[in-house]
Amino acid sequence: MAPLNTFEGLIIWVGAFATLALYSVLYRENPVYRFAEHIFLGIATGYGLYVTWKDILYPNWFKEFFPGPLPPGVPADPGQPDFTGGFWLWGLAALAGAMYYTIYSKRFNWMSRLIMTTLMGLGAGLTFREFFGQYVPQIGKSFKPLLVVRANAAGSFDLTESIIASFSNMLFVACMFTVLMYFLFSFEQKNKFIKNSSYVGRWLMMIAFGAMFGSTVMARMSLFLGRLTFLFKDWIHWIQ
Amino acid sequence: MQSRTGARWEEFLGRLDRRLVSLGLVLFTLPPLVGKWVLPLTASSPSRALQAAVEAIPPEKLVFISSDWDAGTQAESRPQLTAIVRHLLKQKRKFVLFSVNSPTGPQIAQTTVEKAIKEEDLTEEQWKYGRDWANLGYKVANTPWIRTLSRSIQEAMKEDWQNTPISELEILKGVDRWGPDGQVAMLIDVTGSATIEYWYAYLTPTKVKLGLACTGVMAPEQYPYLDSGQLSGMLTGMKGAAEYFELIGAPSPELRVTMAGQSFAHLYIVLLILLGNVPIFLGWWQRRQR
Amino acid sequence: MQFPSLQLAGSEFWIAALLALGVAAGILALVHFANNQVKRAVIVGCAFLAGLFYFLEFFIPPDLKSEEVIVLRWNLTQTGSIIGNAAQVIAGFTFLLGIYNLVHIHGNIIRRLRGGWINSVAFFAAFLAMVVFAFWRDWQNWFDPLYPNYITPGKPEFIDPKGATFASQVADKLWAPLWVNDIVKDHKPRQDVYTLLFEGVYRNMDATMFSILAFYIVSAAYRAFRIRTREAAVLMITAVIVMLGQVPLGQFLTNWIPADGFFHGLRLEEINQFVLGQINSPVQRAIGFGIGLGGLAMALRIWLSLERGSYFEEGS
Numbered sequence: 057m058a059p060l061n062t063f064e065g066l067i068i069w070v071g072a073f074a075t076l077a078l079y080s081v082l083y084r085e086n087p088v089y090r091f092a093e094h095i096f097l098g099i100a101t102g103y104g105l106y107v108t109w110k111d112i113l114y115p116n117w118f119k120e121f122f123p124g125p126l127p128p129g130v131p132a133d134p135g136q137p138d139f140t141g142g143f144w145l146w147g148l149a150a151l152a153g154a155m156y157y158t159i160y161s162k163r164f165n166w167m168s169r170l171i172m173t174t175l176m177g178l179g180a181g182l183t184f185r186e187f188f189g190q191y192v193p194q195i196g197k198s199f200k201p202l203l204v205v206r207a208n209a210a211g212s213f214d215l216t217e218s219i220i221a222s223f224s225n226m227l228f229v230a231c232m233f234t235v236l237m238y239f240l241f242s243f244e245q246k247n248k249f250i251k252n253s254s255y256v257g258r259w260l261m262m263i264a265f266g267a268m269f270g271s272t273v274m275a276r277m278s279l280f281l282g283r284l285t286f287l288f289k290d291w292i293h294w295i296q
Numbered sequence: 297m298q299s300r301t302g303a304r305w306e307e308f309l310g311r312l313d314r315r316l317v318s319l320g321l322v323l324f325t326l327p328p329l330v331g332k333w334v335l336p337l338t339a340s341s342p343s344r345a346l347q348a349a350v351e352a353i354p355p356e357k358l359v360f361i362s363s364d365w366d367a368g369t370q371a372e373s374r375p376q377l378t379a380i381v382r383h384l385l386k387q388k389r390k391f392v393l394f395s396v397n398s399p400t401g402p403q404i405a406q407t408t409v410e411k412a413i414k415e416e417d418l419t420e421e422q423w424k425y426g427r428d429w430a431n432l433g434y435k436v437a438n439t440p441w442i443r444t445l446s447r448s449i450q451e452a453m454k455e456d457w458q459n460t461p462i463s464e465l466e467i468l469k470g471v472d473r474w475g476p477d478g479q480v481a482m483l484i485d486v487t488g489s490a491t492i493e494y495w496y497a498y499l500t501p502t503k504v505k506l507g508l509a510c511t512g513v514m515a516p517e518q519y520p521y522l523d524s525g526q527l528s529g530m531l532t533g534m535k536g537a538a539e540y541f542e543l544i545g546a547p548s549p550e551l552r553v554t555m556a557g558q559s560f561a562h563l564y565i566v567l568l569i570l571l572g573n574v575p576i577f578l579g580w581w582q583r584r585q586r
Numbered sequence: 587m588q589f590p591s592l593q594l595a596g597s598e599f600w601i602a603a604l605l606a607l608g609v610a611a612g613i614l615a616l617v618h619f620a621n622n623q624v625k626r627a628v629i630v631g632c633a634f635l636a637g638l639f640y641f642l643e644f645f646i647p648p649d650l651k652s653e654e655v656i657v658l659r660w661n662l663t664q665t666g667s668i669i670g671n672a673a674q675v676i677a678g679f680t681f682l683l684g685i686y687n688l689v690h691i692h693g694n695i696i697r698r699l700r701g702g703w704i705n706s707v708a709f710f711a712a713f714l715a716m717v718v719f720a721f722w723r724d725w726q727n728w729f730d731p732l733y734p735n736y737i738t739p740g741k742p743e744f745i746d747p748k749g750a751t752f753a754s755q756v757a758d759k760l761w762a763p764l765w766v767n768d769i770v771k772d773h774k775p776r777q778d779v780y781t782l783l784f785e786g787v788y789r790n791m792d793a794t795m796f797s798i799l800a801f802y803i804v805s806a807a808y809r810a811f812r813i814r815t816r817e818a819a820v821l822m823i824t825a826v827i828v829m830l831g832q833v834p835l836g837q838f839l840t841n842w843i844p845a846d847g848f849f850h851g852l853r854l855e856e857i858n859q860f861v862l863g864q865i866n867s868p869v870q871r872a873i874g875f876g877i878g879l880g881g882l883a884m885a886l887r888i889w890l891s892l893e894r895g896s897y898f899e900e901g902s
Contacts, residue, residue, distance in 0.1 A: 063777040070786030078794040082318050082801055094705040095712040096791040101688055102716025103788060104681060107399040109721075111434040112678035114728060115454040116671055121603075123595035127461075128731055142593040144603040149672045151610055153679025157686075166625045167614060170632060175438075175676065176888050177633035178669065181640030182439045183885035186497035188644075190526075191878040193500060194871055197524035228523075228868045235872035257872075262817045264869035266824025267516045267861055271532070273803055273825070274832050275372065275512030277325075277561035278534040280800035281554055282371025282793060284325060295329050295553075309808060317808065318801045335834030336841055338855055341863075367792035400792070403784065410774060436677040443640070444670030451667040459727055460734070512832070519867035520874060535832055552834075559835030561800075565807045566826055572808035 058291050072291040075283060121146035198232060200225040231260050302575035302582075309572060317568070324564040328556035334549075335556050339539040342522055346507050346529025347543045349482065350383055353505070357481035358471060359384060359391040362491060363405035366398045369488030369511050374408055375537035375551055376509035377486045381412040383544040385423065390467055392430045394453070396437035397491050402457040405486075406431050427466045433457035437494060446498035448472050449480070474504035482507060482528070490514065492527075500526050509536060534558065630891040637889035640666070689713075716788075719766060719780040726761040736760070737769050745769065824861060831858025 058072075059065040077092035123142035132138040155171040158164035204221035208214040237250060238257030245251045289295040327333070353359060361380065365373035384391050393409065395401025409431070413423050423429065432453050435441065445452035450472045453462050462468045471479040483499060484507035485492045492508050499506060505528045508518060512533035521527040531540055538555050541548040594602050617628050643662045648655045654663035692706035726733045735741040736759055745755045747770040756764060768776040775781045813819045830836035836854035843853050850856060887893040 063773075063782075064775070067775070067782060067786040070782065071790030074787050074790045075794045078791060078798070081798070083315060090702065090705050091708050092791070094709040095787065096795065097688070098709040098712025098714075099716045099783060099788045099791070101685055101709075102713040102720065103784070104399055105685055105717055106720035106724075107434050108678050108681045110459065110724060111399075111402070111457065112436060112674055112681075115459060117675040117678065119454070120671075123593075123599050125731060128735070137593050137595065139593075139595045142595050142599050144594055144599050145592055145606055146672075146675070147603040147607050148610055149675040150679065151607060152672070153676045155614075156676075156680050156683050159683070164618070166618075166629070170629050171676070173629050173633040173888075173891075174636045175673065177636030178440050178640060178673065179438075180633075180885035180889040181637035181644075182443060183882055184641060185443070185644040186439070187878055187882050189497040189500045190493065191875065193526055194520060194524045194874070198871065224864060227864055231865055232868035232872045235869050236875065239872065239876045259817065259820060260865060260869050261873075262820040263824045263861065264516065264866045264873075266821040267828045267866045268513075269821065270825040270828025270832065271512040271515050273512075273562060273565050273829055274535065274558070275369075275533055276797075276800040276803050277558055277565070278371045278512065279369065279793070279797040280321070280371075281325065281329075281534070281557050281561065283797045284322065284557070285329065285371075285554060286790070286793075288326070288329065296332075312808070314805050317804055321801070321804050335838045337834050338837055338845075340855070340859060367789040368796035370789070370793050371797075400784075400788070404789065407775065407785075436674055436681075438673045438677050440640075440666070440673040441670040444667045447663065448667060452670060459724075516862060516866050517870050517874075519862055520871035523863070523867050523871075532832070555834050559833040559838075562829040562833050563835060565803065566829060568804065568807035569811050569822065569826075572811060573813050576813055 057293060068290050072287060075287060079283075117146060117149060121150070198229070200229055202226050202229065235260055302578045305575040305578065309575075321561065321564055325557045325561045328560050329553060332549075332553050333556040334552045335559060337538055337542060337552060337555060339543050340532070340536075342530035342532065343536055343539040343543060344529070345522070346484075346509075346531060347383070347540065349505050349507055349528035350380075350389070350484075351387060353387075353389055353481045355388070358467070358479055359389050360480050360483045361391055361393045361405075362483060362485040362487065362495070363393050363395050363401050364398045364491040365404075365486060365488035366400040367404060370404065372511045372533045372537070373486055373488055373509065374404070375534060375548070376531050376540070377405060377408050378412045378415075379531070379537045379540035379544065379546075379548075380484055380486065380507075380509060381409050382416055382546055383540070385413065385416045385418065386544060386546075390428050392432060392467060392471075394432035395434045396442070396494070397489055399434050402431055402433045406457065426460075426464075430462075430465050430467050431457045432462070437491060439494070439498075442494050442498050446474065446502060449474075473502070474499055475502035478502070478504070480504060484509065487511075487514075492518065492521075496521060496526055633891055634889060637885075639669070641889075712787075715779075716783055719778070719783060722762050723767040723778060723780050726767070730761070732759075737771075739771075747771070827854065827861060828858055831855050831861075 058068040060069055074092065074095075077088050078096070080086055080092075081089040119141050120143050121141060124140045126132060126138060126140060152171055155167040157168070158166075159168040202222060202225055204218055204225060206214045206217035206221055208217065234253045234257035236257070237253040238261070241250050241254050245254070285295065350359070361377070363377060365377075381391070393402070393405050395405065409429065413420070416423075425431075433456060435445075435452075441452060449468075450462070453468075455461050456465060474480045474483070482505040483495055485495055486509040488511050492506070492510065492514075495506055506521075506526060507529050508527055509531040510518060510533075512535075515530065515532040518527060518530055522530060531537060534551065535555060535558070538548065538551040541551060617625060639662070642657065643655050643666055646655050646657060646662070648663070654661055656662065688709070692709045694700075695706040696703050696710070732743060735743040736745050738744060739746075743759075745759060746752065749755070756769075760767060760769070764770070764778070766778055766780070768778040768781070770777075775785055811822065813822055830839065831854040836858065840853040840855075843849050845853065851860070884893075
């Protein structure tokens, strides 16, 4: 068992009780779980408030907006003010943030819509840049050569490698093409080629979804193993 | 029509207490952990690619680590971050952490890195905070700010996670741009959410190398980016971390054992899926018999 | 510090700040008293101008030397940096809105003593405990310029934990006792209440909450995952390959196939990589193109206010 007379040990004991309180829901819904769940919510909310101040509002707004003294022993740069902050226009950022709070008022909630749509507009304007950054390189890389010639270490033609590389590219292009067909022609189709392509595309998507399911299982089991290790190794020392 | 045996199975499955099935998961995964079973582990190509990408970074350039995970995914993300940091420490590559989308990210990354430094037998003086590494804290991941960051690190970052102005951090002196023409050669996103999408969108044009250590859930969606070269390498979940420890020559016996436990957890799920499908298999078999 | 001329201190700062806020509030008041059509025009116009800004910032080629986009002497790139930081601040203020919601809901439950009110009390207790101990710990760091010197070895004001006068210096100079703000550098983790709350309670609860999903998967595995169609069979076979191929057990099962032999492609981990890299990858790319184009179309609709719904509708 983890020792209770050290601070590290105390953290482990508190953590173990917190873990067991939440795991009690696996037996059935119960008041201990509900209580622990609310403690978690409270702590998370409190932490969110702290971090929002510490990492966002304090450095980006408070210190920029309110004038303050220079750090002790740091002289002002030539031509620069002998104080920090004082960017009085940053008050408007607080006003913009405050506009969100009108969401609860029927009379004033147009202000919350104004700030929300403005931010959404900014995001929309950036989508063009995002599309070019994220997808355009992929479009280029989708045009793969279907016949690949590979050389071996001696520099002569390597038939096996060439066949494998060509097959790999052909398969890649065919898979992508058929799935695109499935999405582009999702309505009733009479053309046999399109119909069959999108049919194959549907099957290929099943393979991809299977891979996603398998990976999801892996992720979830890892999280469970993390807790199991905590309880049986860190807490009761069954696992050395 | 379902056969009598199939119906009986259905009835059995319906009555099966899910608490017993949950307990089964614990009982199935504990023996490998207690018995310290170790199974073979081969590094996958995305993990090898990440290792190669890290080792190809010019020594004078910085690595940024976007540590965007919280305790919810710590079983996967924490060993990933540890493995990557230990590799950087072995390579003597300076690094800077920051977190988007994960408010708890800076604090748990800080303790993880401090532990990794200790594991590499380095003292706080030998690998000094502010000179060799830094933690720039949490930022809200909104796209206007990320656009600013992609253009100028100095304009987007004000202070570190303990509110020390970045002008006082030696490691960040003159560090402003990403990519081959800038001071940052690589960004590695250790993430439990889809934050890598921001870096694809905004950092791909800067030609900075992107690495990813993601949870298993996210991994299949990232393969197109490995293919296009937008992603230099990737670690998938806890398995990726275990592989990376092997690759950097610092095998983690603890993680190897946990991977054995993971294997048995997967086996248990496969068996449950088969169990759940017994009535359907019986139906097929009986149809074939007729 | 892009605009030193916009930096003021003392009474000048307060006058300028209040004037700016007053002008902005005046403009909002004008719009408020206008009719709904004007309000809608303002909302639509702001969304359009906001989108236009980043549209131009992307499509106008930057100056080759400075790499900045300048239109009619207006530096769009520099303005973008200010907008980026302002967006952080605005997002920070919105987080407080979320907190207000939770406090409001749980406050009502306690006030009316509804069922489960004790849980709401627990919410407030935990919330306040975290807020009080976190802010109390860091208060001095934010508002005492000398604080960094107290905790930095080598500075004349450094409070040395090994020094004989440590306790009295802590009492004199620090705004919080050691159990609230443990400044002893050797203590890892720091031995204060905040650390206990964060490392002991928050981290473990967060990890546990997510890990409960594993049990849902266990439950779903035998109840919901039924192979009733051929598509479902393909999905399950792939899932099993990936589940086993991703872990050492899969490698163990096919370890008898030589890794460098002709049939190495039949090893489970190789099949797994083939599925992920050769089939899953193009499928994900095609799906990604769909998502990307959809996102672009959606962005256009938002930018041009073609989107219907509560944001752009008149008087909603």
